[in-house]
Amino acid sequence: MKTSVIVVGGGIVGVCNALALCQAGHQVTLIDRKQPGRETSYGNAGVLSESSIMVLNNPNMLRSLPKLLLGKSLGLRYSLAFVLKNLGWFLKFLSYCTPSKTRAAAFALRALQLSSLEQHKKWIAEAGAEHLLREAAWVKAFRSEVSFAKYRDEMVLMDDIGVRYTVFDREQIRQIEPGLKPVYCKAVIMNETCGVASPSALTDSYVALFEAAGGTVHRGDVSGLSGVKGGWQVFIGEEVLSSENVVIAAGPWSSEVAAWLGYRIPMAWERGYHLHLQPGDGPQLGRAICDMDGGYAMVPTLHGVRITSGVEITERDAPPNYDQIIRSVANARDAHEMKDVIDEEPWMGRRPTLVDSLPMIDAAPRHEGLWFNFGHQHLGLSMAPGSALSIVAMIEGDEPPFDLYPFRATRFPI
Numbered sequence: 001m002k003t004s005v006i007v008v009g010g011g012i013v014g015v016c017n018a019l020a021l022c023q024a025g026h027q028v029t030l031i032d033r034k035q036p037g038r039e040t041s042y043g044n045a046g047v048l049s050e051s052s053i054m055v056l057n058n059p060n061m062l063r064s065l066p067k068l069l070l071g072k073s074l075g076l077r078y079s080l081a082f083v084l085k086n087l088g089w090f091l092k093f094l095s096y097c098t099p100s101k102t103r104a105a106a107f108a109l110r111a112l113q114l115s116s117l118e119q120h121k122k123w124i125a126e127a128g129a130e131h132l133l134r135e136a137a138w139v140k141a142f143r144s145e146v147s148f149a150k151y152r153d154e155m156v157l158m159d160d161i162g163v164r165y166t167v168f169d170r171e172q173i174r175q176i177e178p179g180l181k182p183v184y185c186k187a188v189i190m191n192e193t194c195g196v197a198s199p200s201a202l203t204d205s206y207v208a209l210f211e212a213a214g215g216t217v218h219r220g221d222v223s224g225l226s227g228v229k230g231g232w233q234v235f236i237g238e239e240v241l242s243s244e245n246v247v248i249a250a251g252p253w254s255s256e257v258a259a260w261l262g263y264r265i266p267m268a269w270e271r272g273y274h275l276h277l278q279p280g281d282g283p284q285l286g287r288a289i290c291d292m293d294g295g296y297a298m299v300p301t302l303h304g305v306r307i308t309s310g311v312e313i314t315e316r317d318a319p320p321n322y323d324q325i326i327r328s329v330a331n332a333r334d335a336h337e338m339k340d341v342i343d344e345e346p347w348m349g350r351r352p353t354l355v356d357s358l359p360m361i362d363a364a365p366r367h368e369g370l371w372f373n374f375g376h377q378h379l380g381l382s383m384a385p386g387s388a389l390s391i392v393a394m395i396e397g398d399e400p401p402f403d404l405y406p407f408r409a410t411r412f413p414i
């Protein structure tokens, strides 16, 4: 049965959800206080992954904990005050660092990512956005044999799950990416992982598809939700919109929105930064390079070479701290020749992270017609389409495209 749906939040997750619902024949309004795709979804590395199956809280994290806590890894910065204030959350997060939980999460993520990549390719073709798409676009590069050896566990898991990758040595790296300086001794290319040259341009093209299919984009700051007979009222200041269903897809703000209805979502924020640099005169990069020792990624985009930082764990709205991205840029210059910084100041986004590093894609347990689609952490661009198709299936009472049990809302006492 066709229904009316309001999607709260127009990041890539909300946009894909609105698009999938609209294409399935539902009457859909997408609400965002900004132009869609201008928060976390704006500045990411553009990787459309089917291979990112190892959650951050895996057994290796426990082994690296002393180094991480001492601030010796550029890939992770944290606010001690935030960690102490949320100690229960962090202990729970670390409790997932077991081989069995990591393996279970890997299978769940793979199913969601495969479904998503397939749908991304369909939508990219429908949107005429093929010029944005790159194949085999994700490389993990290692500066030492020691760090490559530490990556072995992930390769074993990828072998088990059927992720296809190729290992390159120093000379082979030079041949495929001649723009890289010879600082890497090994690189692992994910054979089927794709990427886009501009995540915001991709989102814009999906929004255009959504509007062409009859969907409505409504600019406004949602300030309240209220269940009424037969549906929902959504408050945007003085304005009230009504629908039979509401999807909360507000990314890092989703826990706040769900809290209005009494849900306690175990969410924290892994903030990240980017800066663009003008390409150098030498050979350009062909793919996103994740420097596994340097703690950053380096991506050729429509806007320049985008350097993205690792993780900063702190309050969602704490003032930005640019130290991590500035040091990331210095590290990136060791590996690839680039000219001046383009942006006046770094961009910052907030990865929404649930305590088990998996998103929540489900019906809200205590409210009919309310749906959760958030917590996509490091992989929201990669996992948005599959999440969207899952919500459509649930609303329509159909079989979901893959097992949604790992993503259920009731896995936590919310």
Ligand SMILES: Cc1cc2nc3c(=O)[nH]c(=O)nc-3n(C[C@H](O)[C@H](O)[C@H](O)COP(=O)(O)OP(=O)(O)OC[C@H]3O[C@@H](n4cnc5c(N)ncnc54)[C@H](O)[C@@H]3O)c2cc1C
Residues within 6 Å of the ligand: 008, 009, 010, 011, 012, 013, 014, 031, 032, 033, 034, 035, 036, 037, 038, 039, 040, 041, 042, 043, 044, 045, 046, 047, 048, 049, 220, 221, 222, 223, 249, 250, 251, 252, 253, 254, 257, 270, 271, 272, 273, 274, 308, 309, 349, 350, 351, 352, 374, 375, 376, 377, 378, 379, 380, 381, 382, 383
């Ligand atoms: C540095 C960095 C690199 C990354 N690289 C990758 C990558 O290569 N590949 C990948 O798959 N993922 C990557 N990610 C993760 C990815 O960007 C996120 O998982 C994804 O953007 C989350 O999307 P979202 O739609 O859930 O949230 P958002 O993009 O933050 O969207 C939420 C939207 O909700 C709106 N909103 C919130 N509250 C309200 C309200 N009350 N009323 C109205 N609107 C509201 C906001 O304005 C916002 O537009 C990266 C993240 C970072 C920070």
